[in-house]
Amino acid sequence: MKAAILDGIVLGLQYGLLGVGLTLVYGLGGVLNLAHGQLAVLGAIITALSFDAGLPIVPAIAVGLACAATAGLVLDLTLMRPVYRLRGEPRVLLGLLLMLGLAFIIDGFLVWRYPIQSLSIRIGGDPIPILGVRMRTGSLIASAVTIAAGASLVAFFRLTTAGRAVRSVIQDEEGARLCGINPARVRTFIFALSGFLACLVAVTRSMTAPVTVTNGIDFTTLALIVAVVGGLGSVSGAFLAGIVLGIVNTISSFYIGTYITTIMLLVAAALTIVIRPSGILGGRT
Amino acid sequence: MTGRSPLSEPLLTVSDVSAGYLGEDVVHDVTFTVGEGDAVAIIGSNGAGKTTLFRTICGMMQNTGGTVTFGGTDITTAGAHQVARAGLAYVPAERHLFPEMSVRDNLILGAYPDRPSAERMALVFELFPRLAERERQHAGTMSGGEQQMVAVGRALMSEPTLLMLDEPTTGLAPKLAAEAYQALAALREQGLTVLIAEQQVPLALALADRGYVLENGRIQLAGTSEELASNPDVRRAYLGVA
Helix, strand or coil: HHHHHHHHHHHHHHHHHHHHHHHHHHHHCCCCCCCCCHHHHHHHHHHHHHHCCCHHHHHHHHHHHHHHHHHHHHHHHHCCHHHHHHHHHHHHHHHHHHHHHHHHHHHHHHHHCCCEEEEECCCCCEEEEEEEEEHHHHHHHHHHHHHHHHHHHHHHHHHHHHHHHHHHHHHHHHHHHHHHCCCCHHHHHHHHHHHHHHHHHHHHHHHCEEEEEEHHHHHHHHHHHHHHHHCCCCHHHHHHHHHHHHHHHHHHHHHCCCHHHHHHEEEEEHHHHHCCCCCCCCCCC | CCCCCCCCCCCCCEEEEEEEEEEEEEEEEEEEEECCEEEEECCCCCCHHHHHHHHCCCCCCCCEEEEEEEEEEEEECHHHHHHHHHEEEEECCCCCCCCCHHHHHHHHHHCCCCCCCCHHHHHHHHHCCHHHCCCCEHHHHHCCCHHHHHHHHHHCCCCCEEEEECCCCCCCCCHHHHHHHHHHHHHHHHHCCEEEECCHHHHHHHHCEEEEEEEEEEEEEEEEHHHHHCCCCCHHHHHCCC
16 A cells, blocks of 8 residues: 555656646647647657667667657747637637647657657666665656656746746736746747656656557546646646546556556546536646 | 927837727827836826727737837837836736736746846835735735735836836725825836826826826827816816816
8 A cells, every 4th residue: 555655656746747748838828739648759769769779878868858848849839830829719729639630640650650669768776665665776766857857847937037937927928928028938948848848757657667659648648637637727736636646546556457547537537627627726827 | 398308319209109909990190208207197088098009009919000119219019028128117907917926926027037136126115015014925815906016016126217007096995096106106206207097187197297188099188287187178077177
């Protein structure tokens, strides 16, 4: 039980990192990025290809992360341009459709070109006991990276001027412009950051289980559930939701079975929409 | 119009500006200037076009004709964030604060992209001691009067050369409205240039040196505050005097 909860928290932080990018892109520009998981997998596969091509693993990961971030940046500056010109419902719908189409394209391309490629980072060494639970080195490193990334993000949003600027655009775009903040620049930066974070989650996941070319939809679904439960646009909500869902996930797969976990998560998301439509923290950024 | 030297270029020059929504102009060929150190009021009733005019000047919306020059630069097509960074701070009637952020964070963002200096923060707290007490409170949970203080304080954080306010007394009780104007008078004494849109004409004319009367999107009358306050038409229409 203790192991399940500890596992759940680590998994939950990964969920949080995955959801936070989706939630921010939506909060800033009204675009529900249905290709979020595909960007993660794209970065992971590029990491695997770079490694196969002879790069050491750390630089290979850096290449993957850089590519995922660049993909986000380029998407914002190209495909999303006509979307941002629209307002209200048409913007949400066009964003949704374009990103869904992109998800299919990335999935299709990867399956066609690299059908058996996957990223699996194996880290050796004996299990290390943490709070009486023996954890593998791979999951420990994954946890450490995830916690560090989560903490840096929170610090960025709470303490830096740039982080405050991002939150200000979500809370009141017109107010942000009056302060001299350019919302378009903020959106581009966040789209790139969300690609980076999604890829980082894929890389840390690959330290405990392989990430394959068909995993995009799984990551997207998870990110969507986390963002909905946390409240679209809420950073702290995404992390809280991630941790709650991570624990739900590990406990239900521990006591019931892995087959039930995605259903449990979707039930949690559906319940949230019914009980608290604006998310567990009530739509706070 | 005023006694200023014709050689010194005004801080803000609005010439022949027209603007509107969906192809229909609400503001027609408006021309006026604001010199450095001036306090100018644009008075007019609800729907006269004051907000549209102000939103056009600060870059929130595009004009359909005319030009706006600020500090010697043409800002007609500049975006709102560029205008703000050039030193023109605008406080809209709806305030547009960041509701889920503390008073302090709202003020910090006012200085964007710089980190605010401690002196600047102290200056705002001196002007509005209430904000110092409520530093950590979320802006969205404050009363209308307090939110107005945050909005003005946030605008001041950027050390603007021109402060533009659209109906700063919106939703305020008469006592609070008078207090808001006292704060503006204090700023004005420190030499800040102020451009204000207002339908509470007595308050506006008490603060400003001169004013323009905007009716149906056109400037109908211009003059010093004394001239306007004694003009029979203005007295009838805005000062409730027959």
